[in-house]
Amino acid sequence: MKIAVLALQGAFLEHEMILRRLGVDCFEVRQKQDWQQQKDALIIPGGESTTQGKLLDELGLLSPIREEIEHGLPVFGTCAGLILLSRDVEGNSTSAPAPPRLGTMQIATARNAYGRQLGSFHVEATFEGIEGKIPMTFIRAPYIKEVTEAVEVLAKVDNRIVAARQENQLVTAFHPELDIDTRVHEYFLNIVRNR
Numbered sequence: 001m002k003i004a005v006l007a008l009q010g011a012f013l014e015h016e017m018i019l020r021r022l023g024v025d026c027f028e029v030r031q032k033q034d035w036q037q038q039k040d041a042l043i044i045p046g047g048e049s050t051t052q053g054k055l056l057d058e059l060g061l062l063s064p065i066r067e068e069i070e071h072g073l074p075v076f077g078t079c080a081g082l083i084l085l086s087r088d089v090e091g092n093s094t095s096a097p098a099p100p101r102l103g104t105m106q107i108a109t110a111r112n113a114y115g116r117q118l119g120s121f122h123v124e125a126t127f128e129g130i131e132g133k134i135p136m137t138f139i140r141a142p143y144i145k146e147v148t149e150a151v152e153v154l155a156k157v158d159n160r161i162v163a164a165r166q167e168n169q170l171v172t173a174f175h176p177e178l179d180i181d182t183r184v185h186e187y188f189l190n191i192v193r194n195r
Contacts, residue, residue, distance in 0.1 A: 154170075
């Protein structure tokens with residue numbers, strides 16, 4: 001198994017460290033030629049979704065990545081990755097055009113939804129398909145406001161959706177890569193194995 005990790009900006013190194021701890025081969029995607037390598041899945045890290053979206057567009061990566069996801073490539077987006085995969089996003093400036101994003105998942109997301117006061121927080125909560133509670137670290141996190149029936153809700157915190165799956169696509173509003181618990185990554189790797 002070989003996992004591509006989008007490495008334009010954000011917490012990509014932390015995802016790579018967890019994948020290596022799990023004995024999974026990975027490589028960084030920084031330009032179009034990197035994307036042409038053989039891969040079994042993609043991870044889109046947390047960071048700044050607007051910056052990542054613009055870079056994906058400028059580097060000519062937006063369309064080829066979208067196309068592969070739509071054709072079944074498993075993808076795991078955390079925080080900013082969730083925003084990039086969302087079909088609809090609230091909280092973008094109304095005066096400027098919406099920043100580029102992949103928009104492959106049938107979810108509506110609220111950006112920076114917890115506001116600056118609750119910019120960062122940590123909880124433990126249940127996650128559908130994983131036994132026991134898992135640690136969840138939120139940093140200026142979004143949450144999912146709405147899903148279609150194609151989307152399975154996997155976790156909620158304070159009655160807000162913070163993890164979901166649509167076929168080959170998995171998203172979390174929190175950062176599992178910032179905790180030592182590897183179960184969310186293992187959950188994703190099972191999606192990759194079973195596709």
